Amino acid sequence: MRIQRTLLILVILLVSLVGVADAQTVKIGTATDLTGIGALIAKAGVAGMEIGVEELNKRGGLLGRKVELIVRDSKLRPEIGARELKELVLNEKIDLALGPVSSGVGLAMSEVAKEFRVPICMHTANTERMTVERGHRYIFQLVPNTFMEGTMVGMRAAEKKEWKRYVLIGPDYDYGRTVAAAFTAKIKQLRPDVEIVKEFWPKLGEPDFTSYVTGILAQKPDVLYSILWGGDMLAFIKQAKPYGLFDKLPLIWLSELDTLRVLGPEMLEGVMGHTRAPFYAIKTKEMGPFIEKYREKTKDYPSDWAIQAYDCVSVLAQAVEAAKSLDKEKVVDVLASGRKFKTLRGEVYFRKEDHMGSVPYYAGVVKKTPSYSFMTLTDIKTYPAEQIWRPVTDIDKEREKVKK
Amino acid sequence: MILFLLASGLTLIFGALRVLNFAHGSFYMISAYLSYAVVSTLGESSVASFWVALVVAPIAIGILGGLVELAFFRRIYARELEYQLLLTYGLVLIFSDVVRFIWGEDYRSVSRPAILGGRALIAGKPVPVYIIFLIVVAGLIGAGLWLLLYRTKLGRTIRAVVYDRHMVAALGINVPRMYSLVFALGCWLAGLAGGLMAPMGSITLGMDVEIIVECFVVVVVGGMGSILGALLGALLIGEIYAFGILIVPRFALAALFFVMTVVLIVRPWGLLGKPEKERA
Amino acid sequence: MARLVGLGALVAVLIALPAIVPAFYVQLTTEILVMAVFSVATNLLFGYAGMISFGQAAYYGIGAYTLALLVMTVGVPFAVGFVAAPLVAALFAAIVGFFCVRLTIIYFAMLTLGFAQLLYSIVFQWVSVTGGDDGLHGVPIPDAFHQATTYYYFTLATTIVSLGVMWRIVQSPFGYALRAIRDNRERAEFNGVNLRHYQLIAFTIAGFFCGLAGALFVPVNKAVFPNLLFWSKSAEPLFAILLGGIRQFLGPAVGAAIFILLEQFTSKFWYLLGLKSVYWPIVMGSVIVILIFTLPRGLAGLLARVRLAR
Secondary structure (H helix, E strand, O other): OHHHHHHHHHHHHHHHHHOOOOOOEEEEEEEEOOOOOOHHHHHHHHHHHHHHHHHHHHOOOEOOEEEEEEEEEOOOOHHHHHHHHHHHHHOOOOOEEEOOOOHHHHHHHHHHHHHHOOOEEEOOOOOHHHOOOOOOOOEEEOOOOHHHHHHHHHHHHHOOOOOOEEEEEOOOOHHHHHHHHHHHHHHHHHOOOOEEEEEEOOOOOOOOOHHHHHHHHHHOOOEEEEOOOHHHHHHHHHHHHHHOHHHHOOEEEEOOHHHHHHHHHHOOOOOEEEEOOOOOOOOOOOHHHHHHHHHHHHOOOOOHHHHHHHHHHHHHHHHHHHHOOOOHHHHHHHHHOOOOEEEOOEEEOEOOOOOEEOOOEEEEEEEOOOOOOOOEEEEEEEEOHHHHOOOHHHHHHHHHHHHO | OHHHHHHHHHHHHHHHHOOOOOOHHHHHHHHHHHHHHHHHHHOOOOOHHHHHHHHHHHHHHHHHHHHHHHHOHHHHOOOOHHHHHHHHHHHHHHHHHHHHHHHOOOOEOOOOOHHHHOEEEEOOEEEEHHHHHHHHHHHHHHHHHHHHHHHOHHHHHHHHHHHOHHHHHHOOOOHHHHHHHHHHHHHHHHHHHHHHHOOOOOEOOOHHHHHHHHHHHHHHHHOOOOHHHHHHHHHHHHHHHHHHHHHOHHHHHHHHHHHHHHHHHHOOOOOOOOOOOOOO | OHHHHHHHHHHHHHHHHHHHOOHHHHHHHHHHHHHHHHHHHHHHHHHHHOOOOOOOHHHHHHHHHHHHHHHHHHOOOHHHHHHHHHHHHHHHHHHHHHHHOOOOHHHHHHHHHHHHHHHHHHHHHOHHHHOHHHOEEOOOOOHHHHOHHHHHHHHHHHHHHHHHHHHHHHHOHHHHHHHHHHHOHHHHHHOOOOHHHHHHHHHHHHHHHHHHHHHHHHHHHOEEOHHHOOHHHHHHHHHHHHHHOOOOOOHHHHHHHHHHHHHHHHHHHHHHOOOOOOOHHHHHHHHHHHHHHHOOOHHHHHHHHHHHHO
16 A cells, blocks of 8 residues: 555656646746745736736637746745746746745845746836846836835925924835835935934834834924834734824825725825835726636736736737747847836836836725725825836936945 | 733743744634634624633634644654654645635625724824733733743643653653643644634635744744743734834835844844753 | 666666757756755755764755855856855764754754854855855856856756666665664664764765765856745655655656646746746645655655556
């Protein structure tokens, strides 16, 4: 019995070692953070990718070939993400790659994409380091990067003349730090009288924010800018509310759908919010059908992550069609040519200097509306990428800085 | 205070069973999810739902803990420590996936009952009623544990087991049953911590691993096996952390482990622990 | 004799490997070799000295970061960094060990874990030097190492040499003294073995080879990440030891191979089975639990039993 079982396992192992090579399909591969704190985001992203691939196949595939999506788990560990991508490239012979959720994993995967010359589209991981400091020919970012996020918030906050004393709270990792840096630079430039009184850096997944709440209260700021997201923001709001932290203190916050949804009516109304791809506010003609498909698939509204991931699939597909070839170099040439691609967020091109997609940022005020059971952003203002991304002249400067 | 409840369970299990239980955080996480499940079945608006959850979830975790002890731990007390460590690590992995399988990846949240939702003014500063409630509960639990351990027959037996399990066994007491009981009690405490945490923060995957290392720090600093030590450790760590984020915000986490290593170097058995006898 | 032949055959297969298997598996085997060094080194403490360190990832990480920082920030040649890495790791191990060996088993485990987490949080939070959570990318490595096969051979050679040295250590009088301590502390002390002294040396040697493994890992991704020091990384060699067998010198190396293959293929299997979510932790966890109860001596133990039965 035991021997038979062992043999069976061996056979399965061997089959998987060899892999099923099929020259007739176009393979899109990703390793994303399906385990750990980013799992919810990763899962929404995968659902978005799947819809993208299903649509392609319904239309008859890419260049007449069937499209296949291969998803692996990076386990939220850079070395595993890199290893999985290597496996996808070397064994599965994927033609196109999609990024993960975490910036740390994304950086590691981007290096693999560079080494093996595979175009990779980053849909959620948005550290600017990927395209500027460690930028290369094969990476394309279709999510507003950390610089754009911080800059946009800085521009918007600067309009509020009455806010002079800022306190920042952000998760202690790359995303939090780089957004904070961009924000600080922008607001200091626009409003030299503004002071960042204090920055707080709870670790990602911090369960107890009590010390932070009392710390913020003690600073008596005019406004609080929170770069926390997901479960952290949820915990922070729930723990800060009873202290009356938000009674007088205005809040600026990345109002992504997951947190809005789980907080429901407990969310604070009137918060100054911003988000990367709000399905309820984007009025392109492609968005409606996408929302329907997504709801059919998951019984949920699509979060920013789903939209961005879908866009990545669709842009890569358009590039392949325009290149009329699966040749990776040709596809990259098309992507980097400044050509405009259709996305759910309108037409987008990649800037040739850093391959940053010209995706906008959306900002508004969090309010209850009759349309949804959770609060959403209203009075949406769209910040085009051209207003908020790092000026081209600065990119080289940044790259030089790192070299030193 | 959550940390105290969690640490007291961990330290209890360690004291009696000599098991370093990495899965303690998992019990805490499962309990938080269970509370969510109870509250959402009974209806968020129902006043009683929170209280029902707070009673049901920890008991369920206690039972689960007892079963886990029966099924797994009981067989390996005699084995080397590394097997225990690995077993608990294996359980962490399994539980995390079971939770994901049942409840999915979404963040979950439980509302506070209205009575505990407000805030009181203490010395002119606003303090959430829920925090006061937590302190009261922790105080009651602490006192209850003390009474249990020092004023009942059962408690005396548990302490005897901690002191010398062979002697207790020789006296004709069913040591394995004591073990199951203590383990279940420890898990119940973890469950209580999870149930109390549920309306305070967010219920997410990964909350097990996030808390367990800090919990170990508390237990080690306080002295493994000492309930009072767990309380002292939790307070100390809380304070260090609160000051740390103000003074050295970048290194608050490092400060935590720094304290732990210093305590271990100076007083290896922790602040209130007793030096361990050489294991025979 | 049969054992020598077996070993020779294994080495021959490993040398021929790049010609036999697809490129990815050469890279995967490189990672296996790195982990084999890491696991065997950890087993010097576990299996031979009976010291349960739960923080060996610290020395692995120090090795990796020393190499990366020396090459990137200080600008020394790769070879210098590569030699320095295990030495620095050994130095750290000696310092940590000095405090740890005075403790009893369980507190020893806790203090090694405490030190490892301390180092981890420093690496994680000292962004300006260590790159924080992103780690350091683009570590310059010798041109030849960009060729995955060349680097594979380099790793293979280093692995064979390190395992050879460790083998000599455990077969030396020193190694036997460690085993004496493991089996009966008091008796060993009566016989004049200076317990702490020996344990400290063992801890330093293990730190050296864990650091070497860490340095070996750097060119795999040309990068270092803070989770190389995280506590779950410390659990990995323990798992390999458990899998492969604690009492056999090469057991942990075999365990390392199984560990990495398992890790790599669980993700793939779910996908082949058509399951959307990738439930790998439950597979790993179950394997651990089942192994603890069915194969307490690891695969090597199982083989020994099979041989006895025949």
